[in-house]
Amino acid sequence: MGKVYPSTASAEGRPAKIDRPSYFGCHMNPAEVIGGSGDPLNPEIATEKREVVLPPGIDRQAFDKAIAELRETLGEDAIELNDVPLNHGNYMAPPLSHDPYSVLDDEYFAGCGAVYPSSTEDVVIIVKWANKHLIPLWTISVGRNLGYGGASPRVAGSLIVHLGRRMNKVLSVDPDTASCLLEPGVTYFDLYEHLRAVGLGEKLWIDVPDLGGGSVMGNALDRGVGYTPYGDHFAQHCGMEVVMPDGSVVRTGMMAMENSATPQAFNYGFGPYVDGMFTQSALGIVTKMGMWLMPSPGGCLPFMFTFPEHTDLEQLVDICRPLMLNRLLHNIPGLRLGVYDAATYMTRDEAVGVENRGSPLTAEQEKAIIKKAGGAAWSFYASCYGPPEIAKGHLEMIKAAFFQVPGAKMYLCEDVPEGHYLIDRANVFSGIPTFRELDWQKWIPNSSTLFFSPIVPVDGKEALAQVEIFKYRFLEYGFDFFNVFYIGPREGHNIVILLFDRTSPQQRVNAMKCMRAMIEDAAKLGWGEYRTHISLQDQVAETYAFGDGALMKLHEQMKDHLDPNGILSPGRSGIWPRRYRDLGLQLGLNTTHAETPNPVVERMLKEKQQAKPKPTYGTDELRASQKKGGTA
Numbered sequence: 001m002g003k004v005y006p007s008t009a010s011a012e013g014r015p016a017k018i019d020r021p022s023y024f025g026c027h028m029n030p031a032e033v034i035g036g037s038g039d040p041l042n043p044e045i046a047t048e049k050r051e052v053v054l055p056p057g058i059d060r061q062a063f064d065k066a067i068a069e070l071r072e073t074l075g076e077d078a079i080e081l082n083d084v085p086l087n088h089g090n091y092m093a094p095p096l097s098h099d100p101y102s103v104l105d106d107e108y109f110a111g112c113g114a115v116y117p118s119s120t121e122d123v124v125i126i127v128k129w130a131n132k133h134l135i136p137l138w139t140i141s142v143g144r145n146l147g148y149g150g151a152s153p154r155v156a157g158s159l160i161v162h163l164g165r166r167m168n169k170v171l172s173v174d175p176d177t178a179s180c181l182l183e184p185g186v187t188y189f190d191l192y193e194h195l196r197a198v199g200l201g202e203k204l205w206i207d208v209p210d211l212g213g214g215s216v217m218g219n220a221l222d223r224g225v226g227y228t229p230y231g232d233h234f235a236q237h238c239g240m241e242v243v244m245p246d247g248s249v250v251r252t253g254m255m256a257m258e259n260s261a262t263p264q265a266f267n268y269g270f271g272p273y274v275d276g277m278f279t280q281s282a283l284g285i286v287t288k289m290g291m292w293l294m295p296s297p298g299g300c301l302p303f304m305f306t307f308p309e310h311t312d313l314e315q316l317v318d319i320c321r322p323l324m325l326n327r328l329l330h331n332i333p334g335l336r337l338g339v340y341d342a343a344t345y346m347t348r349d350e351a352v353g354v355e356n357r358g359s360p361l362t363a364e365q366e367k368a369i370i371k372k373a374g375g376a377a378w379s380f381y382a383s384c385y386g387p388p389e390i391a392k393g394h395l396e397m398i399k400a401a402f403f404q405v406p407g408a409k410m411y412l413c414e415d416v417p418e419g420h421y422l423i424d425r426a427n428v429f430s431g432i433p434t435f436r437e438l439d440w441q442k443w444i445p446n447s448s449t450l451f452f453s454p455i456v457p458v459d460g461k462e463a464l465a466q467v468e469i470f471k472y473r474f475l476e477y478g479f480d481f482f483n484v485f486y487i488g489p490r491e492g493h494n495i496v497i498l499l500f501d502r503t504s505p506q507q508r509v510n511a512m513k514c515m516r517a518m519i520e521d522a523a524k525l526g527w528g529e530y531r532t533h534i535s536l537q538d539q540v541a542e543t544y545a546f547g548d549g550a551l552m553k554l555h556e557q558m559k560d561h562l563d564p565n566g567i568l569s570p571g572r573s574g575i576w577p578r579r580y581r582d583l584g585l586q587l588g589l590n591t592t593h594a595e596t597p598n599p600v601v602e603r604m605l606k607e608k609q610q611a612k613p614k615p616t617y618g619t620d621e622l623r624a625s626q627k628k629g630g631t632a
């Protein structure tokens with residue numbers, strides 16, 4: 001049995017600082033900061049200044065007057081106008097000017113500028129100003145929401161409220177309750193390094209998503225995920241301070257007491273629980289948030305299993321279900337498609353040659369790429385936690401489960417060469433932020449990412465069907481299919497990754513068609529997305545249609561009541577304030593998008609119709625069976 005990976009429990013293995021460039025952060029024009037586009041695959045740098053895109057219904061004179069008024073209050077340098085060239089930057093320096101992974105026209109989601117508040121009081125001033133001038137605001141903490149829209153607003157011409165640039169302090173850390181209170185601009189890198197710097201880095205671990213440059217608060221508010229046992233980020237928050245659309249300031253949970261003795265210890269407080277209202281929403285600007293930290297579990301034993309056959313997925317997911325439900329798998333494991341895993345190590349041109357650009361990978365090419373990378377059809381990355389004897393004991397049970405799959409192999413960190421993805425995961429699983437996940441983004445030149453993120457039952461048959469259904473659309477529209485399942489106890493997040501060349505108008509059109517068709521396919525089978533790109537939020541919201549769209553009606557009622565001028569992030573999550581509903585800004589509603597029927601969807605629907613209904617174990621079923629003389 002192998003050793004427990006040293007980075008996880010010992011001071012030597014946990015770096016004090018994570019290397020990153022000095023220009024790390026979101027910028028209005030990243031080319032100015034990094035002296036180039038910074039993307040070696042896309043060396044073009046735009047230099048032409050542009051006209052500012054104005055908010056709907058506001059003319060230039062009124063806009064200039066309003067901006068001058070805000071500058072007078074907050075200071076000249078608190079606002080930057082978006083009259084800059086649209087440079088795409090890179091992960092280290094993404095733009096505030098537009099969505100660098102733009103699937104529509106680059107200008108489509110361009111804001112009018114960005115404002116950088118320094119305090120909650122500044123945010124109140126901005127909100128009151130926006131109400132007075134009817135200028136829409138778009139809230140971000142850091143703005144690295146890449147794959148879902150970046151820093152871009154849904155309504156062109158909105159003013160971005162970039163909280164993180166100046167409000168970026170760790171306000172407190174409480175080792176006794178393993179919790180902290182943060183401002184919006186604290187990134188995973190910052191929090192990790194802060195804990196190290198104050199001498200708590202061995203005691204308290206953080207949970208990180210794939211990349212550490214995002215905001216701990218922003219990610220949780222978009223209901224993002226990471227990969228330790230604390231991977232459901234919103235579930236780890238505890239207490240908020242929120243600026244409401246009318247400029248009033250509310251604190252939630254125990255933070256609502258002026259002198260709370262337990263501000264980050266109990267998240268519900270008293271009365272209706274409102275915190276969820278501020279996630280994926282446009283109902284408030286969160287200026288402080290409590291987060292729980294993971295007490296060091298005393299060790300972390302990362303491991304990888306590989307499985308040879310594509311169809312092994314079905315058995316694998318079924319094996320995961322009891323392991324997750326019974327907490328034998330401790331963290332949020334990732335089950336990666338082999339060809340996606342391989343893309344960590346090579347570009348597409350290196351894999352199949354420049355001559356094979358222009359059409360999606362064939363099954364033979366996929367197999368050859370996996371072989372070249374030394375991978376398998378599926379790779380499963382996870383970790384056991386605890387002192388070595390406990391972690392190893394758990395691993396034995398996990399091995400017994402996964403070795404039921406013919407051809408399964410298991411690897412520990414010491415079994416793989418330096419530079420292997422498992423080594424990176426070992427860091428992520430122990431709360432050390434990394435950049436490794438950027439590697440597969442170099443798969444194609446000018447690569448842009450769209451994430452399609454449906455929730456999947458932890459059910460092998462459904463997981464395999466999702467792969468077949470979405471891959472069918474990828475091939476139809478000419479893209480290489482990549483996906484990874486992040487598996488929870490009761491559901492999985494299937495992250496389907498669409499990489500397209502943003503310089504190709506045809507690929508942009510096809511990427512959009514592909515995403516829209518997949519949303520439709522998924523909805524037919526009862527699969528909904530947990531999060532989506534701003535261009536697709538109207539369509540996804542429309543699929544949550546129970547009771548003639550009762551949920552959307554409730555959202556609209558809350559929006560109209562709390563934000564009658566519709567100034568906070570209009571269009572966020574498909575929720576449009578009254579003032580915007582008739583402007584025709586919604587995208588992709590009330591229409592069928594798929595150009596052809598998806599045969600796998602048709603097959604699944606038929607199978608579902610013909611299948612014996614799953615037992616409900618409900619009272620009606622019990623009574624019916626008792627009538628027949630049985631039990632349940």
Ligand SMILES: Cc1cc2nc3c(=O)[nH]c(=O)nc-3n(C[C@H](O)[C@H](O)[C@H](O)COP(=O)(O)OP(=O)(O)OC[C@H]3O[C@@H](n4cnc5c(N)ncnc54)[C@H](O)[C@@H]3O)c2cc1C
Nearest residue numbers: 140141142143144145146209210214215218219224225286
């Ligand atoms: C290669 C790659 C890998 C990725 N891996 C992951 C992953 O593992 N897990 C994951 O979750 N995501 C992942 N992402 C998506 C994204 O990069 C992260 O979720 C990132 O943390 C989001 O950006 P941010 O933290 O800067 O949030 P922001 O852009 O600041 O915020 C995101 C959204 O939350 C809301 N919001 C933010 N702050 C506030 C506030 N203070 N008040 C009110 N609303 C607010 C806004 O609607 C905003 O649009 C990945 C992206 C890429 C490109």
